[in-house]
Amino acid sequence: MKLSRRELLTGLAAAGAAAAVPSPAEARDRKVAEAGSVGMLYDSTLCIGCRACVVKCKEANQLPQDRATLNGAPYDAPPDLNGTTKNVIKLAAAGGRSAFMKSQCMHCVDPACVSVCMIGALAKNASTGIVTYDKDGCVGCRYCQVACPFNVPKFNWDKAAPQIVKCELCRHRGEPKKPGVRQIADPACCEVCPRGAVVYGKRSDLLQEAQRRLKTQPDRYEAKVYGDQDAGGTQVLYLTAKGVPFRALGLPDVGDEAAPALSESISHGIYYGMVAPVALFGAALLTIRKNRKQADEEGA
Numbered sequence: 001m002k003l004s005r006r007e008l009l010t011g012l013a014a015a016g017a018a019a020a021v022p023s024p025a026e027a028r029d030r031k032v033a034e035a036g037s038v039g040m041l042y043d044s045t046l047c048i049g050c051r052a053c054v055v056k057c058k059e060a061n062q063l064p065q066d067r068a069t070l071n072g073a074p075y076d077a078p079p080d081l082n083g084t085t086k087n088v089i090k091l092a093a094a095g096g097r098s099a100f101m102k103s104q105c106m107h108c109v110d111p112a113c114v115s116v117c118m119i120g121a122l123a124k125n126a127s128t129g130i131v132t133y134d135k136d137g138c139v140g141c142r143y144c145q146v147a148c149p150f151n152v153p154k155f156n157w158d159k160a161a162p163q164i165v166k167c168e169l170c171r172h173r174g175e176p177k178k179p180g181v182r183q184i185a186d187p188a189c190c191e192v193c194p195r196g197a198v199v200y201g202k203r204s205d206l207l208q209e210a211q212r213r214l215k216t217q218p219d220r221y222e223a224k225v226y227g228d229q230d231a232g233g234t235q236v237l238y239l240t241a242k243g244v245p246f247r248a249l250g251l252p253d254v255g256d257e258a259a260p261a262l263s264e265s266i267s268h269g270i271y272y273g274m275v276a277p278v279a280l281f282g283a284a285l286l287t288i289r290k291n292r293k294q295a296d297e298e299g300a
């Protein structure tokens, strides 16, 4: 049995009442990283592409092998992030040179995925800045996949219930109690890297370390820390070799503005005084969740 019209209208009213629509006069402030924000620094010039981090990430997150890419190969070699892969090493080429690139969630300072997730299944931890995911709250709308400027969230089609797959900075291995200090262990990829190509720490310390490397070895690096300002700032920072632009690594030219700062300003202007679209969206989500729960119960 599906939701009745009355239930749908009740949902509409509730969602409409809950919708807080700011006035177009409200400026969207640029968000800054909290003092306790943690993250990773990946130095592409140190990476040897051994993929130990890919294997360890899967192990630490109890993720299965990527069956689609096994295809007779002796080992799991995902070419990109996917429903069973939160971290991947890619080979990039630029001007006759090659370089390695580590790809996972960037833990944006002002994350677009969080901004579009009206259910709050994706959230940003107020003290650490880790962008977390709650699979029990997720309704599977996959707006986050569309919104992410780095094409990070993937969908696990093998699960009956909706499930987005993305790096949560190994928070299950111990949420930092004090900024930058973990209870149990560093993120698995940082712990295992034999070259120190990816290291964990407070974002401010990592930024300082990256800038130190640029200053002391200007001939080694492109003169920029990617993620310092890009997309409003990210908590995973990157260094690349001189002559290998970040673009060649697959890091897009997204500008310094966070995606939500632009999209929210526009949408708040458009929807000022119009709660209906927000209410309709809320009601649709209520409908999906209720019907899914019912289908689960009937199938149980």
Ligand code: SF4
Pocket: 104, 105, 106, 107, 108, 111, 112, 113, 114, 131, 147, 148, 149, 150, 151, 152, 153, 166
């Ligand atoms: S990289 Fe994408 S998924 Fe990760 S925090 Fe930023 S917007 Fe969200």
Ligand code: SF4
Pocket: 056, 057, 058, 060, 061, 086, 087, 104, 166, 167, 168, 169, 170, 187, 188, 189, 190
């Ligand atoms: S922090 Fe954890 S989940 Fe994220 S890429 Fe590293 S090992 Fe994988």
Ligand code: SF4
Pocket: 046, 047, 048, 049, 050, 051, 052, 053, 054, 089, 100, 102, 192, 193, 194, 195, 196, 197, 198
């Ligand atoms: S473990 Fe370190 S050196 Fe090996 S691929 Fe990962 S980041 Fe690169």
